[in-house]
Amino acid sequence: MARTDVKEKILRASKSVFSGKGYKKATVADILSEAGIARATFYKYFPSKHEVFFELFRDMLGNLYEDARSFFLREAQDAKEWESTLRKGLSTFYRFFLENRDIILAYYSEAFVPDPKLYALWDDFERKMISLFMQILDSGVERGAFRPMDTNLVANILLMIFLGVPNRYIMTGGRSDIDIESIAHEMVKLASEGMVARTYRA
Numbered sequence: 001m002a003r004t005d006v007k008e009k010i011l012r013a014s015k016s017v018f019s020g021k022g023y024k025k026a027t028v029a030d031i032l033s034e035a036g037i038a039r040a041t042f043y044k045y046f047p048s049k050h051e052v053f054f055e056l057f058r059d060m061l062g063n064l065y066e067d068a069r070s071f072f073l074r075e076a077q078d079a080k081e082w083e084s085t086l087r088k089g090l091s092t093f094y095r096f097f098l099e100n101r102d103i104i105l106a107y108y109s110e111a112f113v114p115d116p117k118l119y120a121l122w123d124d125f126e127r128k129m130i131s132l133f134m135q136i137l138d139s140g141v142e143r144g145a146f147r148p149m150d151t152n153l154v155a156n157i158l159l160m161i162f163l164g165v166p167n168r169y170i171m172t173g174g175r176s177d178i179d180i181e182s183i184a185h186e187m188v189k190l191a192s193e194g195m196v197a198r199t200y201r202a
């Protein structure tokens with residue numbers, strides 16, 4: 001088996017083990033059993049359980065960012081097309097959290113809080129997402145699609161709102177019947193129309 005295939009096998013097995021047992025209870029022996037490999041083979045690729053968890057989560061966040069980037073940086077011709085693009089991007093974003101809920105919860109509750117190296121992964125992800133939102137907003141303001149605004153501030157607000165949904169509603173809800181499309185639809189409407197009815201007069 002090729003070296004890259006063995007490494008991928010270890011990462012897939014590790015994801016399954018961490019998802020099922022959490023970070024603290026999972027052991028290298030559990031990963032060996034799940035992957036069907038020898039201990040010596042594991043240590044050719046990773047010096048510890050911590051390092052395999054770090055690489056697994058780094059790759060997951062990297063893939064999530066690239067997926068978000070591929071959606072959100074598409075050039076929209078009008079407001080309707082922009083809303084459609086944003087809705088599809090958010091659906092992908094939220095589906096990732098739902099499909100990876102167990103391992104993300106292990107990361108939140110057991111791993112990254114006491115570990116600066118793991119915390120830095122999330123911090124870097126947030127910075128990249130803020131930069132991505134700023135690119136979108138700056139382009140929209142320049143084209144006249146969005147009103148003039150402090151794009152740095154609004155990008156930070158959007159990140160808090162968009163990440164707040166998976167962090168609370170999806171992660172801690174424990175439900176498997178979550179309607180991702182409806183969530184994305186509501187978030188897009190909130191971003192584009194706010195909360196006040198168009199016919200409302202104070």
